[in-house]
Amino acid sequence: MSLCAECFHQGEHAGHDYNMFRSQAGGACDCGDSNVMREAGFCKRHRIKSNSNVPCVPKDLLMMSELVLPQFIFSLIQHLREGYNEPALDLPSEKDLHKILQVLEPHVSFLEDLTKMGGAMRSVLTQVLTSQQFYKDLSSGVGENACAKKSHEKYLIALKGSGLAFPEDKIACGMQEQGAGTSTLPVQGLAGATATSGQGDSSDEEDQDGSQGVGKRKRVKLSSTTKDQSIMDVLKHKCFLEELLFWTIKYEFPQKMVTFLLNMLPDQDYKIAFTKTFVQHYAFIMKTLKKSHESDTMSNRIVHISVQLFSNEELARQVTEECQLLDIMVTVLLYMMESCLIKSELQDEENSLHVVVNCGEALLKNNTYWPLVSDFINILSHQSVAKKFLEDHGLLVTWMNFVSFFQGMNLNKRELNEHVEFESQTYYAAFAAELEACAQPMWGLLSHCKVRETQEYTRNVVRYCLEALQDWFDAINFVDEPAPNQVTFHLPLHRYFAMFLSKAVKCQELDLDTILPDQEMLMKLMIHPLQIQASLSEIHSNMWVRNGLQIKGQAMTYVQSHFCNSMIDPDIYLLQVCASRLDPDYFISSVFERFKVVDLLTMASQHQNTVLDSEHERSMLEGALTFLVLLLSLRLHLGMTDDEILRAEMVAQLCMNDRTHKNPNPKSGIIPGSLSFESVLSAVADFKAPVFEPGGSMQQGMYTPKAEVWDKEFDPVMVILRTVYRRDVQSAMDRYTAFLKQSGKFPGNPWPPYKKRTPLHPSYKGLIKLLHCKTLHIVLFTLLYKILMDHQNLSEHVLCMVLYLIELGLENSPEQESDEEESAGGQERCHDSWFPGSNLVSNMRHFINYVRVRVPETAPEVKREPPASTSSDGLASSQSSRRKSLQRENSGTAQVFSLVAERRKKFQEIINRNTSEANQVVRPKTSMKWSAPGATPQLTTAILEVKESILSLLIKLHHKLSGKQNSYYPPWLDDVDVLIHPEIPRYSHGDGMTAVERILLKAAVQSRLNKRIIEEICRKVTPPVPPKKISSAEKKTLDKEERRQKARERQQKLLAEFASRQKSFMETAMDVESPDADIAMEVATSEQHVSEAIYDCVICGQSGPSTEERPTGLVVLLQASSVLGQCRNSTEPKKLPTTEEEQIYPWDTCAALHDVRLTTLQRYFKDSSCLQAVSIGWEGGVYVQTCGHTLHIDCHKSYMESLRNDQVLQGFSVDKGEFTCPLCRQFANSVLPCYPGNNVERSLWQSHSNKCMQELVQEVEDLQEQLGTFPSETNLSKEMESVMKDIKSTTQKKYTDYSKSPGSPDNDFLFMYSVARTNLELELVHRGGNLCSGGASTAGKRSCLNQLFHVLAMHMRLYSIDSAYNPWRKLTQPMQDKNSELSEEQPEVPVLYRDVSSLLLIQILTMPQPLHKEHFTCIIKVLFTLLYTQGLAALSVKCSAEDRTAWKESGDLKKNTSSGEKSWEVLLGHVISELSKGKIYEEGETEELRVVLVNPDSVECYLQQFCLPFLRITSLLQHHLFGGDLPSCQEDEEFTVLASCLGLLPSFQSAHQFTSASCLDWPVPAFDMVSQWCSELVSFADKHPDQVKALLIQEPKWDLPRLLQLPENYNTIFQYYHRKTCTVCTKVPKDPAVCLVCGTFVCLKGLCCKQQSYCECVLHSQNCGAGTGIFLLINASVIIIIRGHRFCLWGSVYLDAHGEEDRDLRRGKPLYICKERYKVLEQQWVSHTFDHINKRWGPHYNGL
DSSP: OOOOHHHHHHSOOTTOOOOOOOOSSOOOOOTTOTTTSOGGGSOHHHHHHHHSOOOOOOHHHHHHHHHHHHHHHHHHHHHHHHHOOOOGGGOOOHHHHHHHHHHHHHHHHHHHHHHTTOHHHHHHHHHHHHOHHHHHHHHSOOSSOHHHHHHHHHHHHHHHHTTOBOGGGSOOOSOOOOSTTTTHHHHHHHHHHHHHHTHHHHHHHHHHHOOOOHHHHHHHHHTOSSSOTHHHHBOOOOSHHHHHHHHHHHTTOOHHHHHHHHHTTTSHHHHHHHHHHHHHTHHHHHHHHHHOSOHHHHHHHHHHHHHHHHTOHHHHHHHHHHHOHHHHHHHHHHHHHHTTEEEOOSSOTTTOOOEEEOTTSHHHHTTTTHHHHHHHHHHHTSHHHHHHHHHOHHHHHHHHHHHHTTTTOSOEEOOOSSOOSSOOOTHHHHHHHIIIIIIHHHHHHHTTOOSGGGHHHHHHHHHHHHHHHHHHHHHTTOOSSOOTTEEOSOOHHHHHHHHHHHHHHHTSOOOHHHHOOOHHHHHHHHHHHHHHHHHHHHHHTTTTGGGOHHHHHHHHHHHSTTTGGGTHHHHHHHHHHHHHHSOHHHHHHHHHHHTTOGGGOOSSSOOOOSSSOHHHHHHHHHHHHHHHHHHHHOOTTTTOOHHHHHHHHHHHHHHHSOBOTTOSOOOTTOOTTSTTHHHHHHHHEEEEOOOBOTTOOBOOOEEEEOHHIIIIIOOHHHHHHHOSSHHHHHHHHHHHHHHHHHHTSOOSOOOOOOOOOOOOOGGGGGGGGGGGOHHHHHHHHHHHHHHHTTOTTOOHHHHHHHHHHHHHHHHTOOSOHHHHHHHHOTGGGTTOOSOSSSOHHHHTTOOEEEEEEEEETTSGGGGSOOOHHHHHHHHHHHHHTTTSSSOEEEBTTTEEEOHHHHHHHHHHHHHHHHOSTHHHHHHHHHHHHTSOOTTOOOEEEEEEEEEEOHHHHHHHHHHHHHTSTTOOOOGGGTOTHHHHOOOOGGGTSOOHHHHHHHHHHHHHHHOHHHHHHHHHHHHSOOOOOOOSOOOHHHHHHHHHHHHHHHHHHHHHHHHHHHHHHHHHHHHHHHOSSOGGGOOSOOHHHHTTSSSOOOEEBTTTOOEEOOOSSSOEEEEEEEEEEOTGGGOBSOSSOOBOOOSSSOOOOGGGBHHHHHHHHHHHHHHHSOHHHHTTTSOOOTTTEEEEEEEEEEEEHHHHHHHHHHHHHOTTOOSSOGGGTOEEOTTTOOEEOEEEEOOOOOHHHHHHHTSOOOOOHHHHHHHHHHHHHSOOOOOOSOHHHHHHHHHHHHHHHHSOGGGTOOOSSTTOHHHHHHHHHHHHHHHHHHHHHHTTSSSTTOSOOHHHHTOOHHHHHHHHHHHHTTSOOOGGGOHHHHHHSOOSOSHHHHTSSSOOOOGGGSOHHHHHHHHHHTSOSSOOHHHHHHHHHHHHHHHHHHHHHHHHHHSOHHHHHHHHHHHHHHTTSTTGGGOHHHHHHHHHHHHTTTTTTTSOOOGGGOOOOOSHHHHHHHHHHHHHHHHHHHHHHHHHHHOOOOOOOOGGGHHHHHHHHTTOSSSOOOGGGOOGGGGOOOSSOHHHHHHHHHHHHHHHHHHOTTTHHHHHOOOOOOOOOOOOBOOSBHHHHHHHHTTOOOTTTOSOOSSEEEETTTOOEEETTOGGGOBTTBOHHHHHHHHHHTTEEEEEETTTTEEEEEETTEEEEEEOSEEOTTSOOOGGGOSOOOOEEOHHHHHHHHHHHHTTOHHHHOOOOEEOTTOO
């Protein structure tokens, strides 16, 4: 059911589970259709309609439309006929078609508009479209009209060209066959072969001219059901609708036409007519789709239509009955696949008659069949339709034919010699085809076979499935052995058979034996699935390595979560069924033979394996045993309920790794949202909310297993079954080990725990016989013995699996042993003296004394003399079976036992029972295959003395594992209760010793005899059995193996250690937050030592000072930044607009206000003076940051050279000077030279001198007068120049050029000190906007300001300031001639309008370096007096006239007191009286400026706030220039602390009597200076009274920069923006995006808004963020970052209820803001660390 957004929002859907998806191609809304949804869910609009009686439409209202529409639609059809030309030679004439469609767009849009007019108009349209009379009259081409005739001829040509014909032109082909499906089966094999031979020419014939080719007829045979050929190639159009659909298909479903046809669907009559028409054209759709060049787009559009038609059960049932929908679909699918069949090479390459699909064909590779299969799955979901399908025998036969095309496809042949040249990637097409075309329809059918009444359906499917399988075995000439070195993963017929069997037993209570075939068929059925299991093991053992990576890909896909349900699970179930019905000895020996490890299972210490290299033996043996454990312990289809399966699956997934909600169990059959999903998930897992790692990487909300799950439910067998990568098993075990350690249950390295199994369903009880058959017991005994004797190629995993099998046997022991004896029959067990019976419990205690083995003559066993009593007997028996190349014999008196020989014998008996002739077929094959190869070395017979039983071997193994003698002591001797309650928790978790103890306890519980024997063995104090004799050669190989193992472990350990080191290093190196994370050498602190600063070069590793000739540099990243410009003076952050009313205007940002101020100043004052009165860099300022590492500049140059030659780089551009720091890999683009400084001087500067203020002022002036000398041409100065160029080129020209005369040196001067200002201001922002925290913050530790100042100062000294204009004079000396300035055209900027922080930087950077601390303090004191006066002037303008008078009077009273110069009242009074001389206060009171300043405290507070920004900047500057930490303090003490730190406070007074004015230190009498400064304003006010106030009031308090606030729910953003039109191109963008800094709406990648080859997002990032842009992509919920010429996907800040992202909105779940993530984004933006934290950058080529 699908609803449009409008109906959804107007309906009641609270608490419902829904997905919102963006329909690319429109669709039909189901609201108001009671067939689809209950009326309670209708929206308000549709609810009214359904309740009231809709009145009839007056006749005359519709008259006009009834007359016009037939003509209009006919003209549309004529256009379509005219425009279509058959493509010549199959060349696409898409351009022509496109032109016609463009011409017709208005026509179709008109029809679309009509459909939106409501039901009345739609019913007229329906009438016109479906009326046969209108069609006959207008379009038959019979009348006089020549034009109509011509058009009709074109129509006929088009029909013919499509391989279709008018029924009249054609004698009905393919006589109706009587009798359902009679002729089908015999023809099958033959037709399969011939269809391919006639293939080449027939398909062309069919496609070109529709004639009945030979191949065509043969093909009909192939799909011969009761239906005739006409399904495929007869079309007769009787109304406009039918021809309109024909042309829609011909033109490959143009979007507009599809939308029109869908918009008509609310009309019920139309819906039925259209569905029938669609079905009638189904074959034609398939043909067009196959030829189409745009099959993807076309597929989507077909499904858009068909899903609307076939999802309605009532409609689907009607069409199935009236139009043979099922026949049409199956036939069309069959025809489609027939076009790409090839001969199967499985088994018998020459004589095979089987054909399979060719996975390399476009049809399969591009999933072209997808829409048709999807429709088929859709209609099978309706019970009434599926029932019809399952009852129709003919259809089932055809369908099995279809499935058999996939049986054995994509065959792999193992490459034995050289690596395959071309790795084909077709395998994924094969897996997708089996899943979609075979498995999904199968699941659809199975969903209707859930109750007892449906037994008949299952019988039908199983019957035809077995017939198809029998045909398949015949076609590939299969007898009893699979061809070697071949594997196919595709056996859909086996899987259909298996899954229907499973359903029959689980849900329909059918007796399994009634539907199973005979033993011979079961033997054949098990061969191929078993071959797949063995091949999986071979692939993981690297035996298929020459076939390339793709074979591994297949092995992984086979078990991967989307496929396992339909692939490995049915295969294992089928093998379980076969195992439960076949002879257990035969089955077990088949397994070991398939896994090629028969020869390894000998008691001898050496053996020859004829079919396997020794390096693969170990992993193949592990594979065989693991497979047996899986086979015997899995209960997925053998008795588990659906909820138990869901729980087991979930636990297995969660144990491997924590999972997100969409992914705790991605099995295809169980989808999140199924009823029990949530309850099971909450029962087994805890939710971990999304967290952030220090590097800033995003984590999603995860589920992690509960403690009791690890304790009771962790099932390693299930984990092994479900792992795609072997490492996942290890990961699960590591997590299990961690849990045991954490909970204190087991400290060491545990073994996989044994988990009790669900009881078996009675139908499968036979499976237990496998655990109680002698063959398995002999194998287990042999392996235990070999492990004890340390034979090679055995591992801990082998022992673990052996013990697991023994434990399974003890858990599932047969009830009565006597039955076993009788059923087995005497004759089968005559020569078998290994074990007396077949019950494991009793066989465990049976002692075996001697074993006769066949070994190479070199083996150590040969030296021993066999006891006389046994020799003759043994030799005779070994003679009799000499044809086996390598044999194991065994005896009380040396009996022979050979796995393969036993298996042959069993097979022979079964075959003999069935047929006598099969005998002759098998015999020669067997002997031929297993005759010994010529090169086998001479074998001799030796007799081993063993004298062990399984129990004794287990006890000795316990001793061996513990490393102590007699380590095992039977627990029941101390505590008899152990035998009564054997389930003791201490045995449930542990290592190998625990497992052995658990098994011995279970054996003792089950039999008193065993208990006694265990006690006896323990009494005989036996040392661990030493190996009998080991030859030196064998010892060498053993040692070698051990050494290898140790080396491997050592290597693992080293690697792990290295990885953890690297991780901890990266965490510290990348951590932006933590202050102690800097490993690199810090420049600021290192310089405090008395000696010269020493730097380490991270490239050459040498340490030394930076010198003029060989300078050292800091690795820095220069980036343009507009972060400061985004500060606003409101504490409330702005919100992202989500309605038309909410808009953001950038007038109140810091950058905008500074811009306005500079422009105003430039209008009234001299340009060069203006450019020193302010700072720029609020927008496009250059920020410099470093990772703290240093390198020689010449080393850096050679490093860059090597990067240039390295072609493998991604992510950065070496030509632009970009590189990564050689040590910490942080992104950088320049090197800042370190100024060679001797630190001895620094200590001198800091000694306080006793010079008075006047002297210092004079010294500063003299120092400034010294002209900057051009530095000598040293390497250092060259580098300083080049880095200055880099800094300049970092930002755009518009951000550096503010002068009225372009290229003026004043520009450079302004830019240079502004760079210093930008970096100081940004550091302040990083510290949170104040200096209360004190200390050297992270920004300080990574700061390179000291180095930067040296570079800037060197360049600024080159610009001399004319002494007449030197601001220092104006600040420290009363000027004599007041009139000189006024005469000029444009005066200088008055001192009170100048930005004090800018003056500070100008003063300091134009002084000769290094600077003395006393001069620095002097400059600050002078500037503070100016700042304070500015504050008083601004205050005086802000208060009312009454207040001014009051302050003036109170100031005059105190003027003559001694501390008058240090009292703000006096000074304020003086300022007011001075400024009153001009027109400054005369302007009308401006309301918004009014501040109520009644009490002195508020004035004091105002003045402190006014001065604080300057004090902060100055303190930071002092900290960087002279070292020393910043003091920390409370917020309310910040002013006093900073003032005393800067030396402004002579002696620290107690807080209550402190005033800011006490910091003043006037170099000349205060009132003179203030008067002089005010007089400049007065003279300005005379000319421009309107501007005086605005320029006086500066905004000192800015809030920290913030991104826009986002709404809680993502849907709010989506609904507003995804249909919003772009302001530039006025279109709705395809990929809309919104800037999170300023809220601008942009077209991502939109060519419509491209300017000078820059797309809109890139352009906006340059204008808004000087190269940094943060955009939210509306249609994807993802944030994209643009940084200069690179971009990266950052992630999403909107997560669903489970803490997961939904990129591209594919899942459509409601998304909510994750505030923590948004904070991280904002933090990275403010701290300029996008480049360091995000790793996946790519170039955007200006195309975003």
